[in-house]
Every structure is written in C-alpha cells, then in structure tokens.
Amino acid sequence: MSSDTDVSLSSYDEDQGFKLIRKAREAPFVPIAMAGFAAIAACGSYKLKSRGNTETSVHMRVAAQGFVVGAETLGVNEKYFKKIYMEMQKN
Template sequence: MSADRNWATDEAQSSKLVRKAKESPFVPIGMAGFLAVVAYGLYKLKSRGDTKMSVHLIHMRVRAQGFVVGAMTLGVMYSMYKEYLAPKDPDEK
C-alpha cells in the first residue's frame, strides 16, 4: 500500500514541477544554462594553457552564476510585465 502512496506523491511532485516551470519558464532555463556553462568549463579544463586550475574554476563559477542571475532577472522582468503592463482580459479574474 505504501508503494502506491509513494507513486502518487511522485506523480504529484512531477506535475507540480511542470506547473511551476510553466509559471516561471526562466528557472529551468537558468538551471540548464548553469549546467551548460559548467559542462563547457569542465570540457575546456584540459586546454586551459598556463592558467592555474583555481583561476579557471573561479572564472567558470562566475560565468555560471552570471547566467543564473541573468535568467532570474529576465524572469522577474517577465513576471512584472505580465502583472503590470500586459493587457488583461476583462473576463479574467
């Protein structure tokens, strides 16, 4: 019986994730961008030249954080546009 409840909970969590992603689409974009920047940085780790490992990792971290902050900023601007500037339907509550 508990396996059935866990499955129902997992289904509810995945549907909740999909719903949240539709409400704020820039969150998954920021997460994907973060992973892409980190993957690219790790791929380029061997060909970093004379750069120290610590400097390379710090630059990779700053780029990844910059991507996430940029995505969050765009998400906030998008939600503010939807809330305050977008034309609203008179039928909608």
C-alpha cells in the first residue's frame, strides 16, 4: 500500500451502538420504520402460527411494507422541507 492513499480510521472506531444512535438522529424515521416493520411482522407471525390463515399473512406483509414505505416517505419529505425552510430563512 502506498502512503498517499491512507484512509482515516476515525469513522471505523465507532461502536455499533453509537453508530445506530448517530444514524437515528440524522434520520429519525428509519428506526421508526424498522420498529413498525418488526412489530407488524411479529404480529403477523403470531397470527399465522395460531390460526394458520395464510390470507392474514399476506395482508400483514403488505401492511408492514406499506408502513416502511410510508415512514421513509415522511422522512424524505421532512428533510426536503427542512432544506427549503433553511433556504427561505437565508433570504
């Protein structure tokens, strides 16, 4: 390896827990989407196990995916409107 291509390892020294906390602060809708998906998937798994109804499983899967897409859309919109608001404050 050549010395002029050294990469700073400061970003690699970060613990997984701290990295998750930092990412959650940067994009708060991502952990919300993950938690919602996990909750809906767990509920669907429990209903499938207890009843064996595959139709309920399909509806729960679609609901979980819809929750994640909705949360991510809200996150993107929040970031976009925050950027517009900051630009309006400058003018």
